[in-house]
Amino acid sequence: MNIHRNFLEDDDNDTALFERLQQMVLQNCPNPERIGCPSPSILKAFVDDPVSVSPAELNDLHILKCAECTRELMALRAKLGFE
Amino acid sequence: MNISYAGECMTSPSPSDLLWVIGFKPQGRWIVPLVREAVRAEWPLARTIARAQLGDEMLARELMETAIEQTHEYLASQSPMAVEGVRKILNTYYKNAVRRQQRISSRLVLRGSGADLELLAPSVQPVTNGIDARLDVDSILRDTSTEMRHVLLARYGARTGWDELAKNLNTSKDAIRMASRRELERLRNRLGVQQRRKKKDSD
Numbered sequence: 069m070n071i072h073r074n075f076l077e078d079d080d081n082d083t084a085l086f087e088r089l090q091q092m093v094l095q096n097c098p099n100p101e102r103i104g105c106p107s108p109s110i111l112k113a114f115v116d117d118p119v120s121v122s123p124a125e126l127n128d129l130h131i132l133k134c135a136e137c138t139r140e141l142m143a144l145r146a147k148l149g150f151e
Numbered sequence: 152m153n154i155s156y157a158g159e160c161m162t163s164p165s166p167s168d169l170l171w172v173i174g175f176k177p178q179g180r181w182i183v184p185l186v187r188e189a190v191r192a193e194w195p196l197a198r199t200i201a202r203a204q205l206g207d208e209m210l211a212r213e214l215m216e217t218a219i220e221q222t223h224e225y226l227a228s229q230s231p232m233a234v235e236g237v238r239k240i241l242n243t244y245y246k247n248a249v250r251r252q253q254r255i256s257s258r259l260v261l262r263g264s265g266a267d268l269e270l271l272a273p274s275v276q277p278v279t280n281g282i283d284a285r286l287d288v289d290s291i292l293r294d295t296s297t298e299m300r301h302v303l304l305a306r307y308g309a310r311t312g313w314d315e316l317a318k319n320l321n322t323s324k325d326a327i328r329m330a331s332r333r334e335l336e337r338l339r340n341r342l343g344v345q346q347r348r349k350k351k352d353s354d
Contacts, residue, residue, distance in 0.1 A: 078339075078344050078345060078346055080313075081306075081312050081313055082306065082313075082328075082335060082346075083310075084344050085335065085338055085339055085342065085344045086306055086307050086310070088342040088343070088344050089307060089338060089342060090307070092342065111308075114305075114308055114309055115308070115309045118301075118304070118305035118308070118309040118311050118316075119301075119305070119319045122301070123297055123300050123301050123304060126304060126308075128300070129288055129289065129292060129300065129304070131304060131307065131308050132288045132292075132304070132307060133288055133289075137308075138308075141308045141309070145309070145310060
């Protein structure tokens with residue numbers, strides 16, 4: 069894996085950083101049994117209005133450690149035209 | 152000459168045998184029976200230590216010989232003592248010899264390039280990468296406040312812009328980024344992403 073070798077310059081929103089983080093989660097954190105995942109409705113509410121969903125409802129840092137939730141969030145964002 | 156250690160038979164001549172016969176000076180003759188008894192008593196444990204620490208017993212005899220030499224040198228400057236004391240000294244020198252051997256072995260294993268290591272253990276790498284990634288997120292955000300975690304989760308999961316988050320939290324974008332600077336920096340270092348340099352007129 070060469071993530072340390074190819075440095076990428078970021079924008080003002082640190083988008084590249086979060087994209088890289090997402091890539092890392094997708095590659096390294098499979099969770100096919102969906103252990104600890106928030107419900108789909110929580111994830112949808114989170115994408116619609118992030119402030120309305122508390123970290124506890126998201127199971128704290130879970131989405132940063134779950135490829136399945138990350139994929140769902142990507143799909144939800146795509147639906148809303150974020151990506 | 153044959154010397155038996157705990158039921159094992161060493162065939163002559165081995166370095167150990169030579170130590171017994173010519174390694175001791177006449178004035179150190181009192182040491183010989185004590186060391187012999189100590190070696191006999193410690194040998195089964197020495198084999199066990201070699202198996203546990205080095206993976207097998209191949210070097211146990213050689214390391215015991217080193218320990219015998221060192222024990223002899225030490226005892227030569229001491230007054231006669233009981234066999235229990237000699238056993239303790241022999242055991243200490245033997246364990247030191249095993250530790251030295253362990254260090255030598257680990258240095259040998261680590262020689263070579265990263266590519267060589269990847270080639271040697273390709274099936275292990277994806278698993279360790281996964282573990283590292285999980286550990287990193289937990290350690291990077293271990294001291295982060297709940298509010299700041301929420302901000303980072305919103306940036307990650309919902310791609311909410313810093314401006315929007317700042318508006319929701321009644322603060323400025325720079326204040327939010329400054330508050331999460333340590334975490335962002337750790338993530339950048341881990342993921343190899345450089346921060347965009349600000350123009351001088353905006354500083």
